[in-house]
Amino acid sequence: MALLNWVRGRVFNLVHQNNLVYNTCWEDPRLDRVALELEPHHNVMVITSAGCNALDYALAGANHVYAVDMNPRQNALLDLKKAAIRELEYEDFFQMFGTGRLPNFQQVYEQKLRHALPEWSQSYWNRKIRYFRPRKKRSFYFRGTSGSFARMMNIYVDRVLRLRPLVLELLDAANIEEQKEIYEKVHKRLWTKSLKFAMSRDTTWSLVGVPRAQREYLEQHYENGIVDFVQENMRAVFAELPIQDNYFWRVYITGEYTPKCCPEYLKPENFQRLKDDVIHRVSTHTDSVEHFLRKHDGTAIHRLVLLDHMDWLTGSLHPYLVSEWQAIMDTTREHGARILWRSGGMDTQFVNEVPVTVDGQKREVGDMLQYHDETADSLHPKDRVHTYGAFRIAELAA
Numbered sequence: 001m002a003l004l005n006w007v008r009g010r011v012f013n014l015v016h017q018n019n020l021v022y023n024t025c026w027e028d029p030r031l032d033r034v035a036l037e038l039e040p041h042h043n044v045m046v047i048t049s050a051g052c053n054a055l056d057y058a059l060a061g062a063n064h065v066y067a068v069d070m071n072p073r074q075n076a077l078l079d080l081k082k083a084a085i086r087e088l089e090y091e092d093f094f095q096m097f098g099t100g101r102l103p104n105f106q107q108v109y110e111q112k113l114r115h116a117l118p119e120w121s122q123s124y125w126n127r128k129i130r131y132f133r134p135r136k137k138r139s140f141y142f143r144g145t146s147g148s149f150a151r152m153m154n155i156y157v158d159r160v161l162r163l164r165p166l167v168l169e170l171l172d173a174a175n176i177e178e179q180k181e182i183y184e185k186v187h188k189r190l191w192t193k194s195l196k197f198a199m200s201r202d203t204t205w206s207l208v209g210v211p212r213a214q215r216e217y218l219e220q221h222y223e224n225g226i227v228d229f230v231q232e233n234m235r236a237v238f239a240e241l242p243i244q245d246n247y248f249w250r251v252y253i254t255g256e257y258t259p260k261c262c263p264e265y266l267k268p269e270n271f272q273r274l275k276d277d278v279i280h281r282v283s284t285h286t287d288s289v290e291h292f293l294r295k296h297d298g299t300a301i302h303r304l305v306l307l308d309h310m311d312w313l314t315g316s317l318h319p320y321l322v323s324e325w326q327a328i329m330d331t332t333r334e335h336g337a338r339i340l341w342r343s344g345g346m347d348t349q350f351v352n353e354v355p356v357t358v359d360g361q362k363r364e365v366g367d368m369l370q371y372h373d374e375t376a377d378s379l380h381p382k383d384r385v386h387t388y389g390a391f392r393i394a395e396l397a398a
Contacts, residue, residue, distance in 0.1 A: 048141030051078025076121035083116035139255035
């Protein structure tokens with residue numbers, strides 16, 4: 001078992017240390033805007049992922065957004081978006097990040113974008129700008145590891161199950177009743193033995209950034225493990241929530257957004273706001289959360305958005321979870337920082353039990369947090385992504 005866990009860890013690390021994993025954010029910023037209650041003086045630290053939500057928080061009024069990620073490829077993607085906002089007109093920008101394809105991509109990159117990138121990001125996109133090559137069936141959103149997984153699923157749906165017409169009909173449904181009717185037809189044909197087998201493999205989940213520890217949380221709550229969890233959440237997305245503005249699932253089904261179904265940063269009025277001023281409020285930092293906070297220049301951090309990465313810091317990585325929370329306490333407690341995070345599991349008690357030292361005394365993190373459970377519980381069912389077991393909003397006690 002120890003050898004098997006080592007192999008699983010090596011596979012996951014191989015995927016994450018050598019690839020662009022996320023080409024779009026997989027957390028719903030509509031929930032975050034309510035949860036964060038941003039004011040004009042607030043500075044936000046967020047794990048970068050694909051950078052979509054960092055731009056969203058800036059548009060929502062944050063004073064500054066620090067996008068922090070240990071994977072420099074994720075920061076390179078946000079750097080490319082920032083350069084494109086500054087240097088391109090809206091039509092080309094939407095072609096690039098809306099449809100995931102840019103005509104004359106090499107020429108546009110060389111003449112307008114390359115010089116506007118930091119050194120590491122420039123070296124990365126010198127090799128990878130071909131991701132935006134205008135191929136009919138291979139947009140940017142079918143690149144990277146999560147995009148490759150989406151592409152494989154689309155091939156399976158198209159060529160094996162031949163469900164594409166029905167899936168597109170579902171995306172265009174006019175109301176919830178129509179969605180439910182169509183989804184039941186999709187569901188009956190989608191969940192074959194082959195798909196259930198693939199969905200139970202660690203390698204599959206490594207491609208979309210789900211570590212084994214996160215899977216294990218779910219296995220404890222569902223009779224048939226993670227397959228039951230996925231089926232339950234897909235039903236919520238496609239049969240219970242309006243699909244018309246669910247750009248998260250649309251982009252991985254079709255490979256592109258539409259002008260009416262896309263992240264806020266891709267809308268023309270917001271693009272202009274970003275270009276005129278807002279983009280200067282977003283900076284990228286390749287580092288861990290702990291080291292970023294320790295090295296930060298002392299400017300107050302009022303909001304932290306930690307995504308689901310604490311699920312990763314369990315087992316042998318638990319000391320990193322302890323040192324991260326100690327850094328959060330040491331650097332943001334006096335400002336009463338608000339913290340958002342998600343979890344693949346239903347129970348986040350493991351966070352509350354993390355030991356920290358506060359004013360010379362040993363405490364547990366849970367003793368220092370004031371949870372906004374009512375707000376979180378009202379928001380979580382509205383999540384358009386619907387792939388997390390728990391959503392948490394908490395205030396640090398000053």
